[in-house]
Amino acid sequence: QVQLVESGGGLVQAGGSLRLSCAASGRTFSLYAMGWFRQAPGKEREFVAAISWSGGRTYYANSVKDRFTISRDSAKNTQYLQMKSLKFEDTAVYYCAAIPARKLASYYAENSYDAWGQGTQVTVSS
Numbered sequence: 001q002v003q004l005v006e007s008g009g010g011l012v013q014a015g016g017s018l019r020l021s022c023a024a025s026g027r028t029f030s031l032y033a034m035g036w037f038r039q040a041p042g043k044e045r046e047f048v049a050a051i052s053w054s055g056g057r058t059y060y061a062n063s064v065k066d067r068f069t070i071s072r073d074s075a076k077n078t079q080y081l082q083m084k085s086l087k088f089e090d091t092a093v094y095y096c097a098a099i100p101a102r103k104l105a106s107y108y109a110e111n112s113y114d115a116w117g118q119g120t121q122v123t124v125s126s
Helices: none
Strands: 004-007 010-013 018-024 032-039 046-051 058-060 068-073 078-083 092-100 120-125
Touching (some): 004 092, 018 092, 032 078, 046 068, 046 078
Antiparallel strands (some): 004 018, 018 078, 032 092, 046 058, 068 078, 092 120
């Protein structure tokens, strides 16, 4: 199982940008499907974006489509979430998630993933 560490969160004004990173340990990162989820105060954790093991397919929640971009660099064992045009409602703790691609049931389902990072706070001021 990979170990995941997120970074890049912070405070940003509405309309601004941030890039989150998720560094993974382990030699088989390239065989993992990766995802980003977020949890706002008082709400359940929700799907944000996901990327296939090859990077060839990406998936987004409707609320972030056209504003967020997920990517991965297997040489660096890192995935990224580029966030633009941030809104107040994007404020949340963002979590990186991973699952061996051969075990993946659904990119969108939280319970499909078996490795999680500790989370990084993103706060968007209005």
